[in-house]
Amino acid sequence: MLTHEGGHAFAYYTARNVFPRELQNPTMESAEIHSMSMEFFAWPWAEDFFGEDADKYRYSHLAGAITFLPYGTMVDHFQHIIYENPDLTPDERHEKWAELTKIYMPWIRLGDMPFWGEGKAWQRQSHIYESPFYYIDYCLAQSVALQLWALMQQDREKAWARYYDLVKLAGTRTYRELVISAGLDDPFEPEGLRAACEAAVKWLDGCDMTKIK
Numbered sequence: 001m002l003t004h005e006g007g008h009a010f011a012y013y014t015a016r017n018v019f020p021r022e023l024q025n026p027t028m029e030s031a032e033i034h035s036m037s038m039e040f041f042a043w044p045w046a047e048d049f050f051g052e053d054a055d056k057y058r059y060s061h062l063a064g065a066i067t068f069l070p071y072g073t074m075v076d077h078f079q080h081i082i083y084e085n086p087d088l089t090p091d092e093r094h095e096k097w098a099e100l101t102k103i104y105m106p107w108i109r110l111g112d113m114p115f116w117g118e119g120k121a122w123q124r125q126s127h128i129y130e131s132p133f134y135y136i137d138y139c140l141a142q143s144v145a146l147q148l149w150a151l152m153q154q155d156r157e158k159a160w161a162r163y164y165d166l167v168k169l170a171g172t173r174t175y176r177e178l179v180i181s182a183g184l185d186d187p188f189e190p191e192g193l194r195a196a197c198e199a200a201v202k203w204l205d206g207c208d209m210t211k212i213k
């Protein structure tokens with residue numbers, strides 16, 4: 001949380017002289033790249049905060065980042081269904097959520113758990129009510145943060161240089177232009193997520209689970 005907001009603060013500071021002022025901030029899916037990547041850049045200091053649980057934190061952070069992508073996409077898909085079918089009854093909406101959960105998160109077994117198993121969990125996702133169609137922005141940003149994470153594992157200096165270049169451009173470019181200018185893969189392309197996800201799965205598989213449990 002602190003490192004996330006620190007990423008936003010760093011970006012605001014870096015862009016302080018961008019003129020006109022309206023271009024100091026990119027749109028939200030790009031602004032979240034600043035923060036979500038900073039969470040990963042802060043990994044080497046995890047011991048200072050988590051002590052011997054640092055690897056547990058890293059595992060949870062990375063696994064959470066990967067599994068967030070299908071969940072966040074599902075939240076967006078659900079909203080498309082809701083807005084295209086405004087006459088659905090509350091029960092039909094729960095059914096749609098339950099169907100999507102099976103598609104996007106097949107590893108989750110909800111059974112007959114009250115609320116969760118009844119397809120009602122979309123009620124706790126406040127963005128659906130408060131910021132329609134915003135949620136996918138976190139997925140777009142995470143797609144880039146994961147690529148930077150993968151690059152950090154090979155060459156931290158290079159990853160930081162690309163990140164800093166992207167942050168310095170602030171709001172003067174669109175999302176896609178920012179990603180490409182940083183030398184990263186465009187997540188809208190069919191193979192755009194492959195390399196970063198493969199690197200993450202390899203890292204997770206390589207963890208000593210006896211230390212993490």
Ligand SMILES: [Zn+2]
Nearest residue numbers: 004008032035
């Ligand atoms: Zn943020």
